[in-house]
Amino acid sequence: MNDSDSTVDQHLDLNTSEPEGEQAAVATATAPERKPVLEIRNLHRFFGKLKAVNNVSFTAYPGQVMGFIGPNGAGKTTTMRIIATLDLPTAGDVFVCGHSVVDDPEKVRSKLGFMPDSFGKYSNMDVVEYLDFFARAYGFQGQERKDAIERVLIFTELRKLADKPINSLSKGMSQRLGLGRTLIHDPQVLILDEPAAGLDPRARVELRELIHLLATELDKTVLISSHILTELGEICDSAAIIEAGKILIHGSIEDLKRHRPRKKDQETGLQALAVSVLSRSNDLRLWLLEQPYVSSVAPAAHRIVFEFSGDEGEKASLLKKMIGQGFEVTEFAGKSETLEDAFMSITEGIVQ
Amino acid sequence: MNRAASGDQAGTSWLDRLEEMLYSDRLNPVFSRELRRMVKSRTFAITFQLVLLLCWLSYLALVLNTSTGSWYMEQGLTFCSYLFVILALSSCLVIPVVLFALAAEERQESTLEMVVTAGITPEQILSGLLSIGMLQALLYASAILPFIAISYVMQGVDLLALLLTFGLTLFGSLASSVMGMTLGACVRGPTTRAILGGLNVLGSFILFILTASCAQFMLYQFDDLPSIMAGGVCVLAFLAPILAILLGLAINHLRMTDPMIKPYRVLLDENGDVKKFIPRYQNSGYQSALTEEEVIREITNR
Structure with a gap:
């Protein structure tokens, strides 16, 4: 084990030196008697000798907004990509609404919405056409598809921009459209990778309100990664901090704020x-x-x-x-x- | 589209009904997406207009040259051969370049991740793109069709020869489209895009020359039908496996979860200990950076 490993282990010791049952209390306090909709069990992802994700485990419950925090190269995006079925774990598994990302990726995709940190926009397409494409991809037909598009346009307040070419949208509106796309099939779990990056303060506040609504009104589970920690502190009710592929600590935001070495x-x-x-x-x-x-x-x-x-x-x-x-x-x-x-x-x- | 989406008076006007028909629920989502983009695409509009312009210019040249009845039949065949060169130019040279750009865009613009998480398979992506390529080829052919009718009326061209040449040009377009798509799917960055883009143009140009030459041969040497049929079967037998291999390559490049980078699957028990180690693709010749023992040790010694 090298120096960096020993420092990480020191943090793990600190974490486990919590009074017995405190970790469990955090989880149960968040969602008593509810089954987790997102469960990450001993997740490993090695790229050759590089341990990008090294024994990551945590759970999230319905209505929970969980922050996923870590420095660049910590393993956040790799973990999120595995949850989104875009990569396979070396060992361990992720369960979304009880479905394994390894064994049932199709079922996982139907329960999960993934918004990558940067997503491309098709040229020569307007907002409605873009949403229509994804609604078709998720298998919506006829009136059901039109209703799904309408629901998303209303929720994201993009109704007025429905006929606008997506390339002409501002960054904030593009992020709204991206969020709308992830919601088109009404998933239970949302994975948002750096959704507030590059947004102006107003757009950030608006996005924060949308995410808050998703959790509180629609009971969605949101796993959100960001470098803007003040932002996360306001949106999330819990967080996990990852470094060098390992979870250093996870718990409620208040517990994390109180945490000192x-x-x-x-x-x-x-x-x-x-x-x-x-x-x-x-x-x-x-x-x-x-x-x-x-x-x-x-x-x-x-x-x-x-x-x-x-x-x-x-x-x-x-x-x-x-x-x-x-x-x-x-x-x-x-x-x-x-x-x-x-x-x-x-x-x-x-x-x- | 917006009218249809809003649901107000959907299906009442003929425009709505036409749209419903064009963008049917049964369509491949990638095809319907690309159809919408194609309608608004400047490349398609300009190419279509250029095809029409070239056909008109050829017709004009024909009219100016045809002054006496003795030249009638020969000029009909010449005119028809020009038209198939124009069709081959648009179908074998322009379409593969467009499909290359579309396939490369999915990777480079990170739209592939969203498409894959929406449940669309690489096979659906490729079939959608290929269908749109073939639709474009048919639309270019529809622009040429009235002029081919004129050449047929002028006599000197056999109807069967026309049909076979038309089929040959479409096959040339299909082959170059598959090549364009495959090379586009292999793009990983600006450098590979520049190299593969250049290769695509070169390959498309070669296929255009081949298709146009075969079309000329078929039109001028149609009397020797058995030889043409035998040649056609030989070309098909040669190209079909190549196209299948190219499609397989494109599918592999569009897969996000590449099985070759994970030659093992480790099942863990409730305590996080290794329950089962399943090596995968043992016969593929792929060598992992870590051996089975190393992987287990790395996981259990965490």
Whole structure:
């Protein structure tokens, strides 16, 4: 085992060092007494000596929006392609609504909608013709096909653009069309690979709302990969972080945000704190640098963040001293963790 | 289309009925897609107009040259031979280039992934493309048909010879279409596209010359029918397996899950231990980068 493998294993240990049953509690809390519609079991995909996907396992339930996060080359797209029946696993299996991607790819395709990170658009075709082609491909006939197209046009709000050539659509509208295409056969599971890439803020918000609707109103299961972690934090209710082909952690977004490398925390006793003052923030920064138990002092937007290694009593004492020095403190709290913080603390930037 | 999709008064006007008929539910989805694109395609419109223009120019030349009755029969045969060259030019040279572009586009524009996940097989893709190629050939032939009728009326051309030459030109178009599709399906990037595109043009040109030469031979030497029939059977026997091999190659290139890159299938039990190891394609001669023992060790020692 090389160095990179050992670091990954360290993370796995951290993950498994959770109190017993916590992982299971996350899953059951998400969907009590419901069968998973997407189940990945010990998935492996080797390209020669390269282990692109190495023993990945997780499950997703109806109505769940799950983020699939990882650095470039982590194995996200390979995993998604296997789920979408575009590739075969070396070992392990994926079950979509109980159907194996290896043994029943046709049944899986009927239950699954896949939106790749970049998808081409046919020239000389308008929006309705594009949807009509895919409706035919999924075997819809006559009125049923027309109804399916109409349903998708209404849901994606593309009705007004129905007769527009698809090459003239904006990036945001193209993504809507791509999402509409994946919905044409009303699949239970949606796999979206980087759907928000290249979208402007408005288009991103609109796409986020569509995905939210799919999960909450239509009970779809959505597995979504993105590099925009703030975006994922708002859309998803759970996430899995993958690096070098291995799942480092998975659970609810709140659990992930709270996650810190525990061994390191326990050894150093560090905690991140943030303080806001009405004025003299530069003086406060310099004063903090001189205080015991304080390190890594850095200004952030309207506040100062720092690491504190003391106990609760020492923390109270620090605040008392700060006020005693005449600093007008308006906020003194633990720094709120974001998905980005969790991602940075969990991953190591390993490139295979 | 939009009228039909919206469902309001569907099927009431003759246009709707025509559309329903043209885009029937029974059609291959790829064929109906390409039919819609073909109708709007500039390449098709320009080629069709060029075919008509060339036919008119040939007719004009014929009228200018035909002044006396003694030349009547000979000019009819010459005119007919020109028409088949024009048909071979559009069917054996233009169509394979179009089909090459369509097949290459599926790979390069990443539309193939969406098509495959929608349940369309490589066989359906190829049959859809081939059908659209043949439809184009028939439409070009329909543009030439009135002029062929004129040449027949002028006498000097046998009806059976006309039919056989027509069949030969369509077969030439089919062969060049299969070649264009196969080369298009093999495209992986800009470099392979440039190389294979060049090969396709060269191959199409050779097939055009062959088809046009055979058409001339058939029209001028039709008296020797047994020899023509024997030659036709020999050509068919030679080309049919080649076309079958090309189609097989194209199908393999359009498959997303290439079985040759996964020569083993490992079944795991509930604990993730190897339950069964099934080597695949043992007789294919394919060598995996990892041996059976290495794969099992990699999986169990994770």
